[in-house]
Amino acid sequence: MPVRIGVVVFPGSNCDRDTIHALALAGAEPVALWHEQASLDGVAAVVLPGGFAYGDYLRAGVIARFSPVMRAVAGFAGDGGLVLGICNGFQVLAEAGLVPGALLRNRELRFLGREVTIAPERLDTPFTHGLAANGSLRMPIAHGEGCYFADPATLDALERDGRVLFRYVDPDGAPAAEDDRAANPNGSLRAIAGVLNDAGNVAGLMPHPERAAEAILGSEDGAAIIRSLVESAARAANPVPAAVGTR
Amino acid sequence: MSIHRYAVNVTPKPGILDPQGRAVEGSLDHLGIEGVSAIRVGRRVEMTVDAADEPAARAVVERLAAELLANPLIEAYAIESIGGIA
Numbered sequence: 001m002p003v004r005i006g007v008v009v010f011p012g013s014n015c016d017r018d019t020i021h022a023l024a025l026a027g028a029e030p031v032a033l034w035h036e037q038a039s040l041d042g043v044a045a046v047v048l049p050g051g052f053a054y055g056d057y058l059r060a061g062v063i064a065r066f067s068p069v070m071r072a073v074a075g076f077a078g079d080g081g082l083v084l085g086i087c088n089g090f091q092v093l094a095e096a097g098l099v100p101g102a103l104l105r106n107r108e109l110r111f112l113g114r115e116v117t118i119a120p121e122r123l124d125t126p127f128t129h130g131l132a133a134n135g136s137l138r139m140p141i142a143h144g145e146g147c148y149f150a151d152p153a154t155l156d157a158l159e160r161d162g163r164v165l166f167r168y169v170d171p172d173g174a175p176a177a178e179d180d181r182a183a184n185p186n187g188s189l190r191a192i193a194g195v196l197n198d199a200g201n202v203a204g205l206m207p208h209p210e211r212a213a214e215a216i217l218g219s220e221d222g223a224a225i226i227r228s229l230v231e232s233a234a235r236a237a238n239p240v241p242a243a244v245g246t247r
Numbered sequence: 248m249s250i251h252r253y254a255v256n257v258t259p260k261p262g263i264l265d266p267q268g269r270a271v272e273g274s275l276d277h278l279g280i281e282g283v284s285a286i287r288v289g290r291r292v293e294m295t296v297d298a299a300d301e302p303a304a305r306a307v308v309e310r311l312a313a314e315l316l317a318n319p320l321i322e323a324y325a326i327e328s329i330g331g332i333a
Binding site for chain 2: 150
């Protein structure tokens with residue numbers, strides 16, 4: 001039976017259908033979760049999709065943070081449930097304090113809709129285990145507030161603890177310089193494109209894997225992230241019995 | 248009960264990059280204005296609060312500012328009374 005993965009739909013979400021499509025391609029049974037529902041319908045993982053939740057009024061992601069479904073997502077994440085936030089979903093996770101840091105307005109102020117190259121820093125996470133080692137990934141960004149910010153102590157801790165999940169990279173595959181506007185267009189500190197929470201079960205990234213999940217979209221590089229999540233969720237939903245008969 | 252008016256002024260914390268402030272600064276040349284620097288762009292949120300008394304009203308605004316109006320990682324806020332109706 002395909003694993004059920006929830007996709008939260010806020011008023012203003014606009015990548016929910018793309019995400020549902022990409023999850024189905026990866027073999028999951030996507031379940032749309034309306035922002036007013038307080039239960040997650042027993043899904044094995046949750047994706048917060050891109051868009052402009054609640055119009056992104058006040059600050060991107062902040063009003064969504066207080067929706068009933070986000071209280072359920074916070075509880076699910078606290079119990080070790082897998083949560084992936086993409087773009088606006090990453091902003092919601094950051095505002096909710098479920099991942100560290102904040103997403104500031106892009107350094108050059110413009111909304112950026114273009115392809116970037118990112119590379120995973122770790123391949124042993126629920127979100128990246130299916131990625132190729134040393135491989136960089138092409139996928140689009142589409143955001144006005146994607147400049148990753150955290151104070152220097154937090155950034156150092158993230159690096160030390162291996163919680164930088166993705167970084168923007170230059171054409172040689174090396175981490176982009178902070179002021180490299182071609183490779184790190186939003187000006188993210190230390191070129192951070194995605195991070196993990198401290199328990200490793202919640203991840204957020206600004207680029208859109210679901211928009212690079214099949215050949216017709218010009219890149220399939222994002223599909224491996226979606227597949228990694230689906231496989232991890234399937235394992236979480238049907239854990240292999242450790243030792244049958246010992247109970 | 249008493250009714251109070253407040254404004255919450257939210258500003259980027261010192262040291263936080265403020266691209267909006269920089270963009271405004273970039274336009275000064277076009278205006279022929281000299282000698283202005285360190286422009287920071289924030290947000291002002293005004294509200295009416297109906298509460299038992301002034302301290303109770305202010306406590307509500309404090310909570311609203313800390314939990315919603317400002318992100319403590321990147322923004323500072325100041326609460327300003329802008330009049331009350333007894």
